[in-house]
Amino acid sequence: MPMLTYALLLHAAPYSHQAALSALRFAETVVAGGHRLKTVFFYHDGVHNASALMSPPQDEVHLADGWKRLHEAHGAELLVCVAAGLRRGVLDTSEASRHGLAVHSVEPPFELTGVGQLVDAMLANDRLITFAP
Amino acid sequence: MPMLTYALLLHAAPYSHQAALSALRFAETVVAGGHRLKTVFFYHDGVHNASALMSPPQDEVHLADGWKRLHEAHGAELLVCVAAGLRRGVLDTSEASRHGLAVHSVEPPFELTGVGQLVDAMLANDRLITFAP
Amino acid sequence: MLLHLLNRSPQSLSVYRELGEAFGADDHLLLIEDACYAALPSASAALEPFEGRVSVLAEDLASRGLAERVSPAIAVVDMNGFLSLTESHQRCVSWF
Amino acid sequence: MLLHLLNRSPQSLSVYRELGEAFGADDHLLLIEDACYAALPSASAALEPFEGRVSVLAEDLASRGLAERVSPAIAVVDMNGFLSLTESHQRCVSWF
Amino acid sequence: MTTFSDMETVSDVETVPQDLLIVLRHPPHGSQWLREGLDVALVAAAFGQRVGLLFQGDGVYALLKGQQAGALGQKGTHPQIAMLEMYDIDTLWASETALAERGLSADDLMLPVVPLNAEAVAECFALHPHALIF
Amino acid sequence: MTTFSDMETVSDVETVPQDLLIVLRHPPHGSQWLREGLDVALVAAAFGQRVGLLFQGDGVYALLKGQQAGALGQKGTHPQIAMLEMYDIDTLWASETALAERGLSADDLMLPVVPLNAEAVAECFALHPHALIF
Numbered sequence A, B: 001m002p003m004l005t006y007a008l009l010l011h012a013a014p015y016s017h018q019a020a021l022s023a024l025r026f027a028e029t030v031v032a033g034g035h036r037l038k039t040v041f042f043y044h045d046g047v048h049n050a051s052a053l054m055s056p057p058q059d060e061v062h063l064a065d066g067w068k069r070l071h072e073a074h075g076a077e078l079l080v081c082v083a084a085g086l087r088r089g090v091l092d093t094s095e096a097s098r099h100g101l102a103v104h105s106v107e108p109p110f111e112l113t114g115v116g117q118l119v120d121a122m123l124a125n126d127r128l129i130t131f132a133p
Numbered sequence C, D: 001m002l003l004h005l006l007n008r009s010p011q012s013l014s015v016y017r018e019l020g021e022a023f024g025a026d027d028h029l030l031l032i033e034d035a036c037y038a039a040l041p042s043a044s045a046a047l048e049p050f051e052g053r054v055s056v057l058a059e060d061l062a063s064r065g066l067a068e069r070v071s072p073a074i075a076v077v078d079m080n081g082f083l084s085l086t087e088s089h090q091r092c093v094s095w096f
Numbered sequence E, F: 001m002t003t004f005s006d007m008e009t010v011s012d013v014e015t016v017p018q019d020l021l022i023v024l025r026h027p028p029h030g031s032q033w034l035r036e037g038l039d040v041a042l043v044a045a046a047f048g049q050r051v052g053l054l055f056q057g058d059g060v061y062a063l064l065k066g067q068q069a070g071a072l073g074q075k076g077t078h079p080q081i082a083m084l085e086m087y088d089i090d091t092l093w094a095s096e097t098a099l100a101e102r103g104l105s106a107d108d109l110m111l112p113v114v115p116l117n118a119e120a121v122a123e124c125f126a127l128h129p130h131a132l133i134f
Helices: A020-031 A045-052 A063-074 A082-088 A092-100 A114-125 B019-032 B044-050 B063-074 B082-088 B093-098 B117-125 C013-022 C033-039 C040-052 C060-062 C081-087 D013-022 D033-037 D041-050 D060-061 D078-088 E033-046 E057-063 E079-082 E096-101 E118-127 F033-046 F058-064 F080-082 F096-100 F118-127
Strands: A006-010 A036-042 A078-080 A110-113 A127-131 B003-009 B035-041 B077-081 B110-113 B127-131 C003-007 C028-031 C054-057 C076-078 C091-096 D003-004 D026-031 D055-056 D075-079 D091-095 E020-024 E051-055 E090-093 E114-116 E130-133 F018-022 F051-055 F091-095 F115-116 F130-133
Touching: A006 A020, A006 A045, A006 A114, A020 A127, A020 D033, A020 D078, A036 A045, A036 A063, A036 A114, A045 A063, A045 A078, A045 A082, A045 A110, A045 C003, A063 A078, A078 A082, A078 A114, A078 B117, A082 A092, A082 A110, A110 F080, A114 E033, A114 E130, A127 D091, B003 B019, B003 B044, B003 B117, B019 B035, B019 B063, B019 B127, B019 C081, B035 B044, B035 B117, B044 B063, B044 B077, B044 B082, B063 B077, B063 E130, B077 B082, B082 B093, B082 B110, B117 F033, B117 F130, B127 C091, B127 F130, C013 C040, C013 C091, C013 D013, C013 F058, C013 F118, C028 C033, C028 C081, C033 C040, C033 C054, C033 C060, C033 E057, C054 C060, C054 C081, C060 C076, C060 C081, C060 F080, C076 C081, C091 F130, D013 D041, D013 D091, D013 E057, D013 E118, D026 D033, D026 D078, D033 D041, D033 D055, D033 D060, D033 F058, D055 D060, D055 D078, D060 D075, D060 D078, D060 E114, D075 D078, D075 E051, D091 E130, E020 E033, E020 E057, E033 E051, E033 E057, E033 E079, E051 E057, E051 E118, E057 E079, E057 E090, E057 E096, E090 E096, E090 E118, E096 E114, E114 E118, F018 F033, F018 F058, F033 F051, F033 F058, F033 F080, F051 F058, F051 F118, F058 F096, F091 F096, F091 F118, F096 F115, F115 F118
Parallel strands: A006 A036, A006 A127, A036 A078, A078 A110, B003 B035, B003 B127, B035 B077, B077 B110, C003 C028, C003 C091, C028 C054, C054 C076, D003 D026, D003 D091, D026 D055, D055 D075, E020 E051, E020 E130, E051 E090, E090 E114, F018 F051, F018 F130, F051 F091, F091 F115
Antiparallel strands: none
8 A cells, every 4th residue: 555645634522532642543544554644633622622721531542742753753634623623722822912811722733714714725635534423 | 579589501502502591581570570699500611601712703602791781780690500610621610720720701790509509499499491492 | 399390392202101110290391492392293292201291492482483383282481481480499400 | 446434323313324325336335443343143134235245344343342253244454454454445525 | 294204215325426515503593604614615615515404413404484683683694595506506405303303394404405214424524525614 | 041021120229329420421541521520429428419320221241241441541431440349339230222222231331230121211311309410
C-alpha cells in the first residue's frame, strides 16, 4: 500500500462518548500503519478535546496529551474550530485577551482556526475520517 | 399555589443542545412563578455550562452569566460535579493548583462538589427537574 | 402521578417505547424541544400509548414553525403551563 | 465505492434507515462502538439491507463482551483491518 | 397544493454532482448539528467549492416555513437557509421518504428541493467526490 | 439454559420499592451515561439510601457477562456492576421486553435480575418516591 495522507474530523466531547477515544485510537493506527496523519480538526463538542485543563484520573487516558504526542512524533496539525471553541470556552491566550479574559484553555500545539481549514483538509488529503458522538 | 423549592439537574453541554437553554429558561420561569430555585446541579457534559471562558457571540445568550444572575438575584446554588468536571477540564483555582495547572475555568458562584450533593438536592427539595441532551 | 418530560423527535422510536413501558394510568407527558415534532398529525402513531394525556410546549413549537400544525388531540402549554404541570405533579422524570 | 462507518446501536433505527438509503451496491459498512450490538443475531433485521457487506470492529466487540456472539454473516476486523478498509475505499462517511 | 407524490420522483440525479455534498440529518433548534453543517456548506461555497445539500430524516424540517428564533432568543437556522442562494448553493436534494413520512409538501418548504428516492440518494453519495454528514 | 420466557414474569413489583430508582437505558462503553448513572446509585447507597436499579432498552447490555476494558484502556462499567452488592444494591429489575428483543437469558448476565413486564415497569416508577433516568 502506498503512503496515504489522512485528515480526521472529531465532533465528540472527551469523556462523554467513545468517539473521542475511537478517533485517537484510529489516529495511532494510521501512523503505525505507515501513513501520514496531516490534520485533526476539532469541531462541535470535539473542541473540548483541546482543553489544557482536562485532568482525568491517572488510570484513564489523557486525551489532549494523546493528541499532543501525535503532533510531536508525527507532525499532525491539531486544528480547533474557533467559532465552535469560543462559545464553548475553548480559546487560546490571544482570543482570551481579545475577550478580556485572564484565563485560557488552549495551548500549542493546538491551534484555533476557521472552518475553511476543514474544507482545505478535506481537499488536500487522500482520506477524511469523521468521528462523532 | 404554595411556594415550592426546586432543584435542577443539567446534563447538556452549552451551545450544542437546546437542553442547556431549556434549563435556564425553566429556571427563570420557576423564580418568576414565585417558587424558590435552591440548587442547580451540573453533571455529565452539563459541567461545561460553568465555564468562565465561554465567549459566545454578542447576539447569543451567555449561559454561564444567566446562571450567575439567578444566583445573585435568587440565591440559587450552582453545583458542578467535581468528578465529571475534572476530566473535562472544568475546575476551579483550588483544583487547578492541586493538579499543577496555572489556569482554571470555574469561578464563584459556581462550586465544585460531589455527587452526594445531587442526592441531597433530590431529597431536600420539593421538585427535581432534569434537562439532558 | 408522574410528569414525563420528553425532548426527542419521534425518529428516536426507542425512547418512546421505553417511556411507554414506564407510563402510568394517571401520568402526563410534556413534549419539549425536538419532541415537538411528535405533535404533528403525521407522527400520531408515536403518541398513541399516551393519548389524551399529552401536552406540548408552545415556545418550542413556535420556533420550529409548528404552531399551526399541531394535532388537535394535544394540549398546547406555554412556559407557565410547563411550570404549572411541575406544580401539580409531585415527580418529574426526563426522557432523552 | 464508499466505506460507511456506523457507531449507533440498532435501537437508533432511523440512522440505519438513512444509511440504507445512501448505501450503494459496491459500498461496505463497518460497525464500531455501540453499532457492535447490530452484529448480534437478534439484531439481524437492522442489517438486512447491507447483507454480505458488513464488518465489525473486534476491539469494540471484545470490550462489550460480544466476541463470541457475533452473527456468522459478519466479518470481524481489528484496528488494522479498519485501517485497510479506509485504504481500499477512497471515501469514508460516518453515520451517528 | 403540490404534494411530492404528485411530482415526478427523480430516480437518477439529474443535477450535475457538485464538489462537496453536505448531508443534513438533524432538525433545527434541538441541537447545533444543523447549524454547524450549514456553516461548513457556506464556508466551502465562499471558498469556491460547488456545494450540494441533501436533507435526510428529520433534516427536512430545516426547510419548514415559519421558523423563528428559539428559547432565550437562540438564533434559528432559517436565516442560514435563506442565505444559501447568495452563496450560489442552489442544489438542494431531499429524501422523498423523509418528506412523505412527515407529510410535507412543496408548499410547506422555504425553498424548492428535488425529492430523491432511495436509489437516487445512493447515487448522490456515489457521484460526489466529497461528502460530510451532519 | 434458563431463558426469561421460561421464568415467571413478574406482573407486580414484588420487591419492596426502594428510596431511589435509578433507570439505566444506555449500553456500556459507547457513552458515559451508564457510568454516571451507576456512580449516582453507588453514592446514594453510600449515603444510606436504598437504591433500586431498573435496566431498560440497551441498558440491559450493562449486565452482559464477559465485558472488558475498552478502547485505549477505557475502564468499563462491569467493575461498578460487580460492586453493587457491596453497597447493598441488590434490587435489580430489567424490562422483560428489552431482554427478549435482545435474545438475552439469565445465563448471559453477570447478576440475577427480576424481569418486569410493561405494567410492572410503570408500577415501579409509580411506587418510588424518587427516580432518575440515565
